[in-house]
Structure formats: structure tokens, C-alpha cells
Amino acid sequence: AKNIAVMTSGGDAPGMNANVRAIIRAAIYKGCKAYAVYEGYSGLVKGGPEYIREMHWNDVRGWLAEGGTNIGTARCMEFKERWGRSAACKNMIDAGIDALIVCGGDGSLTGADLFRAEWPSLIKELHETGKITTQQYENHKHLNICGTLGSIDNDMSLTDATIGCYSSLARICKAIDYIDATANSHQRAFVIEVMGRHCGWLALMAGIATSADYLFIPEKPSSHKDWSDHMCEIVAAHRARGKRKTIVIVAEGAIASDLTPVTCEDVKNVLVDRLGLDTRITTLGHVQRGGNAVAYDRILATMQGVAAVDAVLEGTPEIPSPMISIIENKIVRKPLVEAVKLTKSVAEAIRSKDFAKAISLRDSEFVE
Numbered sequence: 001a002k003n004i005a006v007m008t009s010g011g012d013a014p015g016m017n018a019n020v021r022a023i024i025r026a027a028i029y030k031g032c033k034a035y036a037v038y039e040g041y042s043g044l045v046k047g048g049p050e051y052i053r054e055m056h057w058n059d060v061r062g063w064l065a066e067g068g069t070n071i072g073t074a075r076c077m078e079f080k081e082r083w084g085r086s087a088a089c090k091n092m093i094d095a096g097i098d099a100l101i102v103c104g105g106d107g108s109l110t111g112a113d114l115f116r117a118e119w120p121s122l123i124k125e126l127h128e129t130g131k132i133t134t135q136q137y138e139n140h141k142h143l144n145i146c147g148t149l150g151s152i153d154n155d156m157s158l159t160d161a162t163i164g165c166y167s168s169l170a171r172i173c174k175a176i177d178y179i180d181a182t183a184n185s186h187q188r189a190f191v192i193e194v195m196g197r198h199c200g201w202l203a204l205m206a207g208i209a210t211s212a213d214y215l216f217i218p219e220k221p222s223s224h225k226d227w228s229d230h231m232c233e234i235v236a237a238h239r240a241r242g243k244r245k246t247i248v249i250v251a252e253g254a255i256a257s258d259l260t261p262v263t264c265e266d267v268k269n270v271l272v273d274r275l276g277l278d279t280r281i282t283t284l285g286h287v288q289r290g291g292n293a294v295a296y297d298r299i300l301a302t303m304q305g306v307a308a309v310d311a312v313l314e315g316t317p318e319i320p321s322p323m324i325s326i327i328e329n330k331i332v333r334k335p336l337v338e339a340v341k342l343t344k345s346v347a348e349a350i351r352s353k354d355f356a357k358a359i360s361l362r363d364s365e366f367v368e
């Protein structure tokens with residue numbers, strides 16, 4: 001039996017609670033003790049019973065559908081420093097934790113992977129400076145770590161979906177359905193900004209699901225030298241066919257072909273000045289991250305949680321830290337470090353304007 005801790009990190013996502021619930025209950029079911037680290041990596045750095053708490057079966061009752069994360073999350077700067085990771089290491093050992101499951105996005109999982117790689121040198125240092133006993137040193141030579149993927153952005157390589165992305169997408173579509181009614185009534189245009197950081201998945205899927213007129217995503221800037229000509233041509237054609245409303249979706253990381261950001265304000269100005277459309281901007285903001293998890297996210301989070309407990313129970317120092325993914329509807333383990341590396345290469349290719357490379361990297365993900 002092991003002492004397994006779960007933590008949520010980075011931006012909250014609907015389904016994180018379902019993931020924590022599944023991990024805690026699967027750990028208890030397998031005869032282990034379950035713990036929750038509160039407030040993400042910053043709770044791990046602070047340590048002690050306030051932040052690292054043993055959890056029982058009933059502590060997570062009712063968490064399956066709830067949005068957000070009840071154990072808190074943070075974007076933690078201290079964990080980026082070695083002293084922060086050393087404090088986290090000592091706190092985990094003091095609490096007797098043998099395995100850590102981190103639910104978060106690529107930044108959080110990069111931190112998790114670094115933590116595991118550094119673990120041997122961190123414990124050696126703690127032992128040599130007398131901060132942990134020889135017994136503790138012997139018992140905690142290896143850190144068993146596993147990532148589950150929680151992020152509304154669906155921006156991680158080597159998985160089809162991240163926990164929360166379908167809830168967020170459903171919320172975006174609902175909001176656009178509401179906007180449709182008023183846009184249609186006034187024959188207006190709406191420019192809608194959606195989240196996703198450097199990833200256009202939410203914008204692209206929302207565009208398909210709401211039949212938006214035009215959209216901007218970071219991965220594929222319009223190949224047209226001047227996006228405004230192309231957008232106006234399309235929007236004007238739709239209006240000429242009798243469409244009373246115009247919806248343009250802008251991903252928050254959207255860029256033009258010269259890599260300059262495309263903002264909602266830019267798009268609005270073009271629609272007003274060139275097409276004379278009465279135009280409003282709606283930034284959906286954090287509404288996209290709130291509310292209950294949709295069924296898909298509850299199921300994904302639960303299946304990933306159970307698989308993560310199995311993965312840490314089977315983990316050995318020789319096996320690279322896994323991340324639990326869903327690929328072609330199957331829950332699978334993937335090497336965390338590779339997924340993080342691939343995610344970063346895609347972002348790098350986009351930054352250096354090599355869109356063909358970004359797309360081929362994305363395609364290469366699922367080739368064995």
C-alpha cells in the first residue's frame with residue numbers, strides 16, 4: 001500500500017473535481033491512503049497538515065459534477081525555483097507521500113516531470129544537510145508521479161481531449177446561441193473572443209458547432225495577406241444570401257499571417273468601416289471555465305483518475321513518468337516528458353511561422 005496524493009494545478013477546469021474524487025476513491029479502494037495537496041504547487045511548497053490533508057471516501061461526495069477544483073489551484077512561481085522544489089520534496093517526505101498525481105495543463109506537467117528528474121539530487125541534499133533522516137531517505141529514493149490532463153484549452157499533445165475542454169466548449173456554444181438571438185433581431189455583427197491561450201481548439205470547434213461566419217486561430221493564420229479582404233468577402237457573401245447576423249470568433253491567441261496579434265477591436269473596425277455593420281464585441285472570459293462538467297468530462301476525469309492510480313502503483317524508477325491520455329476513445333498511458341516536448345515543439349513552430357511543421361508535428365502525434 002502506498003500513500004498517494006493528488007493535486008490540481010494551473011487554470012481550473014470543469015471535471016477536475018471528478019478527477020480528484022476518482023483518484024481518492026480508487027486509491028482507498030486499492031488499499032492505499034489518499035491525500036490531497038491544497039492550492040496546487042504552492043501548497044506543496046508550504047506543506048504541513050493545512051495543505052497536505054488525508055482524504056476519506058466521504059470527503060469527495062458530490063464532487064463528480066461540480067465545476068472548478070475544490071482543493072484549490074494556483075500558478076506557482078516558487079516551484080519554478082529549485083529552493084521551492086526542495087521545500088516541496090521535504091514536505092512530501094514529512095507527510096509520508098510516496099506518489100503524486102498532478103491534474104493540470106502542460107505547464108503543470110512540465111513542473112511535475114522536472115520534479116521527478118531532480119528528486120534524487122533533492123533528497124540527497126536534504127539528507128546531507130540533516131533535513132531528513134536516513135530512514136526517510138531510504139524510503140523515498142524514487143518519486144512516483146503521474147499526470148492527468150486538466151485544462152479547458154485542449155492544448156496538450158498526445159491526447160485527443162483534456163478534462164474540461166468539452167464543458168468549456170458547451171458553455172461557449174450556449175453563450176453564442178444566446179448572442180445569435182439578439183444579433184439576428186438587430187441584424188448585427190458580433191465579434192466573440194474565446195479562451196485557449198496559444199491553442200485554437202475551443203475557437204475552431206465553437207466555430208463548427210455554431211456555424212460562425214469567420215474565425216481566427218493561432219495555428220493557422222489566414223494565408224491571405226490581408227485577412228480583412230478575405231473576411232469581408234465571406235461575410236458580405238453570407239449577408240447577400242439573406243443572413244441577418246454575423247458571428248466572428250477570435251481565439252485569444254489569434255495571429256495574422258505576419259504574426260501580429262489579431263484583436264477583436266481590429267476585427268470590429270473592419271466590419272464597421274468596410275461593411276457598415278452595427279458591431280459589438282463580447283469577450284466570454286472566465287464564464288467559459290465555470291459551471292458543472294458535461295457528461296464527457298465527468299467520464300474522462302473518472303477513467304483517467306482510476307488509470308492514474310494504477311499507473312503509480314505499477315510505477316518503477318525505470319519507467320518514465322506517465323501521463324494518462326485518451327486516444328481514439330481508449331484510455332492510454334503516454335510518456336509525460338514526450339508529450340510536454342511535443343506540445344512545446346508545436347508552440348515553437350507556430351512562433352517561428354513554420355505552420356506546415358506545426359501541422360505535421362500535430363499529425364505525427366498519433367503515429368506509433
Ligand code: F6P
Nearest residue numbers: 011105151152153195196197289
Ligand atoms: O489555461 C486556461 C486559461 O483559461 C486560458 O484559456 C487562458 O489564457 C488563461 O487560462 C487565463 O488565465 P487566468 O485565469 O489566470 O486569467
